[in-house]
Amino acid sequence: MAAGLSQEEPVNRxxxxxxxxxxxxxxxxxALVGALAGRSATDGTVWQxxxxxxxxxxxxxxxxxxxQSAVKCVHTHAICGYCELCTGYFVPDPNALNTGxxxxxxxxxxxxxxxxxxxxxxxxxDENLCIGCGKCVEGCNRFGNGSLYLQIRHDRCLNxxxxxxxxxxxxxxxxxxxxxxxxxxxxxxxx
Amino acid sequence: MPAAARxxxxxSAASTAVLHRALVNVVVMASLFCVIVxxxxxxxxxxxxxxxxxxxxxxxxLKDRLRNEPRNEQLKQQIRELDLALRRQxxxxxxxxxxxxxxxxxxxxxxxxxxxxxxxxxAQPPLPALKTDAEKRAARTxxxxxxxxxxxxxxxxxxFLALSLSAKSTLPDRPQDLAKSLAKLSGEGxxxxxxxxxxxxxxxxxxRFLGPDGNACVTNFTLPTEINLTNGTGVAWKTAVPLxxxxxxxxxxxxxxxxxxxxxxxxxxxxxxxxGALVWQRPVTNVPGSPAQPLEIPDxxxxxxxxxxxxGRRVFAWFGNGxxxxxxxxxxxxWAKSLGVPKNMYGHATxxxxxxxxxxxxxxxxxxEEGKSRLYALDSASxxxxxxxxxxxxxxxxxxxxADAAGKPQIITxxxxxxxxxxxxxxxxxxxxxxxxxxxxxxxxxxxxxxxxISPSDQLFAIRPDGFGDVTKTxxxxxxxxxxPDITSPVSDGELVFTAASSGLATCxxxxxxxxLWEQDLESEINASPVLAxxxxxxxxxxxxxxxxxxxxxxxxxxKAELRENVLASPxxxxxxxxxxxxxxxxxxxxxxxxxxxxx
Numbered sequence: 001m002a003a004g005l006s007q008e009e010p011v012n013r014x015x016x017x018x019x020x021x022x023x024x025x026x027x028x029x030x031a032l033v034g035a036l037a038g039r040s041a042t043d044g045t046v047w048q049x050x051x052x053x054x055x056x057x058x059x060x061x062x063x064x065x066x067x068q069s070a071v072k073c074v075h076t077h078a079i080c081g082y083c084e085l086c087t088g089y090f091v092p093d094p095n096a097l098n099t100g101x102x103x104x105x106x107x108x109x110x111x112x113x114x115x116x117x118x119x120x121x122x123x124x125x126d127e128n129l130c131i132g133c134g135k136c137v138e139g140c141n142r143f144g145n146g147s148l149y150l151q152i153r154h155d156r157c158l159n160x161x162x163x164x165x166x167x168x169x170x171x172x173x174x175x176x177x178x179x180x181x182x183x184x185x186x187x188x189x190x191x
Numbered sequence: 192m193p194a195a196a197r198x199x200x201x202x203s204a205a206s207t208a209v210l211h212r213a214l215v216n217v218v219v220m221a222s223l224f225c226v227i228v229x230x231x232x233x234x235x236x237x238x239x240x241x242x243x244x245x246x247x248x249x250x251x252x253l254k255d256r257l258r259n260e261p262r263n264e265q266l267k268q269q270i271r272e273l274d275l276a277l278r279r280q281x282x283x284x285x286x287x288x289x290x291x292x293x294x295x296x297x298x299x300x301x302x303x304x305x306x307x308x309x310x311x312x313x314a315q316p317p318l319p320a321l322k323t324d325a326e327k328r329a330a331r332t333x334x335x336x337x338x339x340x341x342x343x344x345x346x347x348x349x350x351f352l353a354l355s356l357s358a359k360s361t362l363p364d365r366p367q368d369l370a371k372s373l374a375k376l377s378g379e380g381x382x383x384x385x386x387x388x389x390x391x392x393x394x395x396x397x398x399r400f401l402g403p404d405g406n407a408c409v410t411n412f413t414l415p416t417e418i419n420l421t422n423g424t425g426v427a428w429k430t431a432v433p434l435x436x437x438x439x440x441x442x443x444x445x446x447x448x449x450x451x452x453x454x455x456x457x458x459x460x461x462x463x464x465x466x467g468a469l470v471w472q473r474p475v476t477n478v479p480g481s482p483a484q485p486l487e488i489p490d491x492x493x494x495x496x497x498x499x500x501x502x503g504r505r506v507f508a509w510f511g512n513g514x515x516x517x518x519x520x521x522x523x524x525x526w527a528k529s530l531g532v533p534k535n536m537y538g539h540a541t542x543x544x545x546x547x548x549x550x551x552x553x554x555x556x557x558x559x560e561e562g563k564s565r566l567y568a569l570d571s572a573s574x575x576x577x578x579x580x581x582x583x584x585x586x587x588x589x590x591x592x593x594a595d596a597a598g599k600p601q602i603i604t605x606x607x608x609x610x611x612x613x614x615x616x617x618x619x620x621x622x623x624x625x626x627x628x629x630x631x632x633x634x635x636x637x638x639x640x641x642x643x644x645i646s647p648s649d650q651l652f653a654i655r656p657d658g659f660g661d662v663t664k665t666x667x668x669x670x671x672x673x674x675x676p677d678i679t680s681p682v683s684d685g686e687l688v689f690t691a692a693s694s695g696l697a698t699c700x701x702x703x704x705x706x707x708l709w710e711q712d713l714e715s716e717i718n719a720s721p722v723l724a725x726x727x728x729x730x731x732x733x734x735x736x737x738x739x740x741x742x743x744x745x746x747x748x749x750x751k752a753e754l755r756e757n758v759l760a761s762p763x764x765x766x767x768x769x770x771x772x773x774x775x776x777x778x779x780x781x782x783x784x785x786x787x788x789x790x791x
Contacts, residue, residue: 068285093258095257095258100267100270101275102257102274108245108281109278
């Protein structure tokens with residue numbers, strides 16, 4: 001035992017400092033990671049439209065700082081009636097119930113209409129085309145189940161300090177919501 | 192760096208020029224690109240704003256027309272084609288905005304980078320212009336510098352000269368004066384005596400408890416032939432005292448001083464000796480070290496039992512809570528300090544004494560074994576402690592005297608079982624005499640070369656003050672145990688010693704052998720020590736009866752007068768006037784004079 005002890009080299013000053021620095025660096029990295037994790041876990045807020053207060057005025061399409069608004073129409077299929085005459089899809093008193101441009105309400109043809117079975121059709125939104133004008137939302141809410149509504153899409157929203165749409169929203173429908181729950185989804189039929 | 196290294200080779204210069212030219216071309220191209228893209232941006236932006244394809248009036252018109260011609264297939268086709276065109280236009284615009292933005296960013300980046308690089312290649316170090324008058328300017332600057340140095344030196348010298356002429360050092364000029372000042376600072380030297388009154392002036396006044404030397408005896412004094420408080424006969428004046436105190440009055444020149452106190456208030460009062468008017472009164476507050484909480488002191492002693500003292504320039508007051516304060520004769524505060532809260536079950540009552548610029552403070556307290564008792568000599572001008580001596584006694588109530596006894600000034604103190612004499616100059620203990628018992632209250636006196644001390648209700652001792660060490664067995668001249676007082680001090684004219692016990696029994700002893708010559712029951716309680724005034728023994732009873740008897744070997748009552756107020760303090764006798772403090776008033780007995788003339 002004594003021989004084993006005698007073979008151990010004593011720690012010199014340089015080794016001691018190197019070890020101390022290593023421990024200090026690891027502690028610092030750990031503290032940094034912890035701080036970042038803590039910051040990411042904290043609840044920030046994002047802007048979102050409350051569908052119950054939205055008046056479908058159309059200003060979401062024009063007031064956003066982005067040229068193509070961050071507001072898009074979303075569709076809750078659980079509420080949708082899959083109507084053949086969808087008032088969110090067709091203009092009032094359409095010439096015919098087909099996909100002709102003269103019949104579509106959406107100015108950018110962002111709603112896809114697909115036959116399911118007689119007399120049901122499925123409607124889906126192409127967000128790349130949607131400009132958030134809310135015309136379809138107005139039609140769906142006025143005559144249908146209200147399954148179409150507007151939401152701020154957070155892959156596009158810049159989360160400005162002061163939302164330029166919120167400043168002019170006549171229904172005061174845009175508020176900050178916790179970032180952990182960034183969307184206010186409709187779950188019930190509204191008329 | 193050698194000059195060769197700084198020169199650039201022709202090949203390198205040529206390649207730099209080529210590179211610079213290329214960069215300039217890039218800058219030009221990038222600028223052009225940015226201008227084109229930016230212009231296109233602006234044009235498209237304004238066009239899109241003016242003609243929103245999604246709000247095309249043409250499309251709206253066609254749709255309106257379709258309502259009227261629902262079977263018009265050609266119209267439908269026309270609407271569809273227009274709609275497709277408009278939507279293409281709109282999304283092309285969006286795509287251009289997206290792509291064009293990045294193009295503009297890239298163009299600007301290239302422009303900035305190439306511009307910076309090109310500018311760096313053509314960068315020229317600043318080349319100062321040749322100064323043709325450099326030599327002249329250097330000469331002028333050097334001349335200016337010389338003048339500046341001379342000016343500063345002159346100003347500094349003038350400043351030092353003015354300082355040396357105007358500023359006077361507070362240190363003395365002469366080395367011997369400096370040595371004296373240093374000695375005073377270190378506590379070795381005594382106070383400055385030059386400013387103090389002469390001894391004759393002290394003897395003509397009443398600067399402390401029981402007169403100038405603590406033996407309340409004046410030889411040149413005329414008592415009023417009649418005293419009547421009712422009609423004012425023999426009464427010069429009578430003035431109410433604002434605060435209660437059992438301390439006796441002291442008199443200096445034409446001023447009478449008193450202290451008074453309650454549990455929370457302490458004050459010093461100065462009265463005009465000729466008229467009795469209150470000249471000034473000063474509260475004693477915010478004394479450093481004073482106890483924060485009020486003390487409980489029995490009413491029989493009160494908070495202002497110690498008699499004040501004066502050195503002829505300042506007056507000093509000591510209070511039951513330990514506050515000690517000095518004022519000028521005009522009432523200006525000089526200093527104040529607390530020597531500590533007296534630990535005394537009956538309340539502190541020892542009075543102050545002054546000697547040659549020193550304030551003698553006998554601060555006996557607690558029990559002997561506690562070692563808390565001290566005798567202090569303070570510089571009366573500053574309150575600085577010149578010396579202090581620990582005393583082996585507990586609380587006492589007697590006042591020390593300073594007597595020129597056995598050829599040297601001695602501070603004679605009573606306390607516990609000891610009479611202890613100290614050298615007044617430095618506090619060295621000279622001798623001590625054991626013989627006291629009980630709670631020592633009567634103060635010592637010095638007369639006929641003897642020190643007379645009273646052990647309360649026990650014995651009257653006469654001690655020769657010329658010994659050293661313990662003189663108990665060697666220096667007792669005589670002792671008497673007859674009618675010994677417990678509170679009041681004795682008084683002597685050098686031939687006779689008189690005592691007045693609190694029981695009312697007055698006694699006369701022969702100073703030579705202590706033989707009792709007479710005793711007389713004055714039939715009234717006495718708290719105030721008796722005084723002698725030109726062959727008259729004056730005793731004032733507690734109920735305020737002033738009794739005048741012959742200070743002789745036989746008792747002879749001369750006069751009686753009623754002061755009609757309780758008296759616990761001893762009177763002061765100055766210039767044929769007797770100042771008596773009652774529990775309510777200060778009374779001056781004597782002629783109603785315009786001014787009091789004090790012999791000097």
